[in-house]
Amino acid sequence: MISSTPIGDWTWELTADSGEIRPTRAAQIAAAIWNELAERELALPGGKANVRVMDRDNPRDVHLDVKDMRVGTAPLAPQSALAQAVAQAEALDGNFIVIIRIECPGLWLEPGFKYRAEKLFAIHLEVWGGKLLAVTLDTYSDAWLTRDTRDREQPEVYAANAPRLAAALQGISALLGSAPTPGDENRYAAPSETGFKDLRNEGPAYDDSWGTFEGLNRASLLQSRIPQSEDEYEQVTEHPVRYFTIQRDGRTLGFVWASVGDAAAGYFPRTAAGDDAFDVGADWLLALREAHGQGLAPLAALDWLAKQPTRPEIGVISEDTPQEASSSDVLEELSGRY
Incomplete structure (x- = not known):
């Protein structure tokens, strides 16, 4: 199942030993993570990127906010929209929070088929004052779980997809120099350093979590787009x-x-x-x-x-x-x- 909210997430934190973590460096890391996903068809061209720069002392003071930039096969290609937005962020001087987010289309596998989701993963980076970089990877698919989010065992889907996620997490960890901190267990699943915990014995936090919550989430997203x-x-x-x-x-x-x-x-x-x-x-x-x-x-x-x-x-x-x-x-x- 594909959800409108994350099935799970993983976070890495990096601190600057010397100097600053500038927007260009953060964008290069985001592009490198995209490449790790792309090697396994977990990221494909056609996604969207956002860049936002806010005053750290007053986050309501937004200095740059560029949304819905299309991402190609090379996210930071010269003259690309993302590269130009990063250059604008780089030219700013101050104590900022810099946010770079890339939503990644990708493929999940079922026996004999490949299916595309327009937001299979999202890469989210935040730079705080040039000293701390937090990287979060979200997934919106349950293809990596032993049981799907409607409580049905899916051994073939799990076997085809879980190793792809594990390899991507390992590659990103090698890139960033540390293992991820898995997100907390949520209504759907329990992330681990290599993917997700096997909940076939303990069971999920909720029965039919997708059926219970996703309809409400999607209705809320739709209703937010129209007058009451x-x-x-x-x-x-x-x-x-x-x-x-x-x-x-x-x-x-x-x-x-x-x-x-x-x-x-x-x-x-x-x-x-x-x-x-x-x-x-x-x-x-x-x-x-x-x-x-x-x-x-x-x-x-x-x-x-x-x-x-x-x-x-x-x-x-x-x-x-x-x-x-x-x-x-x-x-x-x-x-x-x-």
Whole structure:
């Protein structure tokens, strides 16, 4: 499963023995970590990078904030957007917090298949006053676990992916000169220095943690993109649902759905598609809100959506007739797994 919040994380800390850790050095380390991931197809071109510089004494005083820079095969290639943003940070003088974050698309493996997630890992670096560098690596996939985040054993998936993560962590540790500090056990899993602890005997902290928490997380991310309103359909149903697949440029971004038995309808983002799935989802939710305002029942709203003029920027409905799933949980799992 792919989640919208980290499954686990690892941290390394470096201190400057002499001189300062400048933004250029931090960016070089970030690029070297990206290369370690890229060697194992855990990072691919097409990710996004952010650079932010804040006053250490007053973090609200932001001196530089550059977002959503595209990352290519060489993240710090001359004249790249990231290289230019780092150069701007380098030119600043003061007691700063420098943050560099790279979200990494990557591949996870299943028997006979490779699947791409637009945010498989995230590399996060913070430099405090030029003296302390904290590096954090987050992952958003459960492919490294002996049991997935819905409590199902996955021996083949684990065997294909866990060694890739272990090798990447070892390579990053060699690069940084120390072993990582694993993040705390969370609702999904328990990180270790080489990946994750085997929870088949002890069990996870929560049963079906993905099903319990991810729906709430994704709903919150979607609702944060649109104005609040009470003029909308119910978001939960126990009935089968009918749905349309939303695609843009041949890539599935999510599913707009309606219950066959009550007043529920909504949109499930395909988490592996990254932020695009949530951005277009906001527009589809607003369209459903408009249908609700017209007094349309959920299935009638689905038909109404299919007849509206196409808006390629928010994706298009890919089927002529709606598909049916036995429950909203089945469709939600589809949106989170692939």
